Amino acid sequence: MHDPIWLAGLAAAMALTGLVSGTLAGLLGVGGGIVIVPVLFNVLPFFGIPEAVQMKLAVGTSLATIIPTSIQSARKHFAKGTMDVALLRSLAPSIAAGVTLGTVLAIWLRGDALTLVFALVAAAVAANMAMTSADWRLRESFPAGAPRHGIGGFIGTVSAMMGIGGGTVGVPILSAFGAPMRSAVATASAFGIIIAVPATAGFIYAGWGNPMLPPLSLGYVNLLGVALIVPASMLAAPWGVKLAHSIQPLLLKRLFALFLAVTVLRMGWSLLG
Template identity: 75%
Template sequence: MTEVLWLLALALAMGATGLFSGLLAGLLGVGGGIVIVPVLFTVFPFFGIPESVQMKLAVGTSLATIIPTSLVSARKHFAKGTMDVALLRSLAPSIALGVLAGTLLGVHVQGSVHTAVFAAIAMLVAANMAFTGVDWRLRDSFPTGPARHGVGGFIGGISAMMGIGGGTVGVPILSMFGAPIRSAVATASAFGVIISIPATLGFVYGGWGDPALPPPSLGYVNLLGVALIVPASLIATPWGVNLAHSIPPLLLKRLFAGFLALTVLRMWWSLAT
C-alpha cells in the first residue's frame, strides 16, 4: 500500500511538472527541458531518490520527453518553409559529435559535477533573457569553417548534458549570428531531434541496472515521468500561448530569467550543503 501511494504521489508530481513546463513553453517559447530538469531536480529529494542519481535521472527523463515534441515541431516548421536546411545540414555532424561527448560526460561524471554544469549554463541562459533585448546580435552571419563546427559541437554537447532540446541554446546562438527569429526557432527545432534521440539512448544505457533508480525506470529515464509529462505539457501549452497575448513579451523574458536564477541558486545551495 505504501508503494502504491508513493507511486501515486510521484505520478502527480510528474503531471504537475508537465503542466508547468507546457505553460512556460507556450508563454515563452522555451523548450521544456530547461524547465523540466530543474523542477524534477527539486521534486526528486521529496521521494527519497538518492542524490547520486537525481540530476542524471532528471536529464535522462527530460531528454526522452523532448523526442516526440521535437519531431512534431521540426516537421511543422519544415512544412512552413522557415527552416534553414543548408545550415542544418552543415551543423548536423558537429552537433551529433557534441551529443556523443555530452552524453558520455553526463552519464559518467559525479552528480555534483553534473549539477554544477547545469547551474552554470542555466545562469547564462537566465542572464541572456534578463539583460538582452529581442533583436540583440553579435554579427550578421554565421561563422564558417572550424568555428562553425565548434559552435555545433557546443550546442550538441551542452544540450545533451543538460537534458534540453536545441531551442534553449540554439535559438539565442542562431539569433546572435544574424538569423531571423522565425528561422532560428525553426532550425533549432530540428537540433532537438539530433540531440534527444541518441542522448536518450545513451542515458538509458548508462543507467542500466543502477540500484539507486526509482521504479519504473529504464536506465536514467523514468518511464512514469515520460508518460505523464508529455501529455500534460501538450495540454498546458495552449494555455500559455493564450496567456502570452495578454502579457508583454519582454516582461515574460524577465520573469522566466528570475525563475531560472532562483532555481540555479537552489542548485548551488544543494552543492554547498
C-alpha cells in the first residue's frame, strides 16, 4: 500500500469522487456523503483494504469531507435566502443528540450491518422521492415539541451511521412537512455541519491504531482521501447550487431519487456478493 502506483491510483479515484460529490452537495443538499460512501466502499477493495474496515473507513472519511463542503454549500444557499434558519436552530440540539447515538452504533456494528442500513434507508428515500409529486405534503407545517425532537434525532442517528450530511433523509422529511423543495435542500445543507463534526471525531477515536487501515489514516479517516476530496468538492459545490436554482422542483426531486436508486443497487450487489 506504499507503492507509488497504488497511491497515484487511489489519489485519482479520490479526486474524481470529490468532483462528483461536490456537485451533488450543492444540487441536492446531501453533503456529498451519499456519493462518497458507496464510491469508496466499491473502490477500497481494489486497493487491498481489508474487508473488516472498508465500510467504517468509507463512512469516517466521508464524514470528514462533509464538514467544509457543507459549510460552503450552506453559505451559498443562505445567501440566496432560501434557508429556514428558525427551523434549523430548533432541530440542531436533537440532531446533535442523534449523531451521538448513531456514531456509537456505527462503531459497534459490523461493516455489513452498516451497508445494510445504508441500502435500506436510501431505498426508502428513493421510493419517496420517485413516487411523490413536487407538491406532495404529509402536512403543511413541521410538528413542534416531542415529535420535532424525535425527527431531529432520527435524522442525526441515521446520517451518522450512513456517513452522510443529513440531506438524504432531511430533504424528503422537510418537504413532507410543508417546506418547498428549494427551501428543504437549502436547510438540509446545513445539517451536515451539525452531523459531521462530532461524528468524525468519534470515528477517529474508534479506529485509532488499527493496523488494518491504509497509510495516512487517522483512525477511520483517511487523510489522503480528505485532502483530495475536499478541494475537489468545494470547487464543484457552486456548480450544484447554480443548477439547483435553475432546475424545476419536480425534476430535482426525480434526479435525487434516481441517484439514490443507483446507490441502493451498488450496496445491495455488494451484500449479495
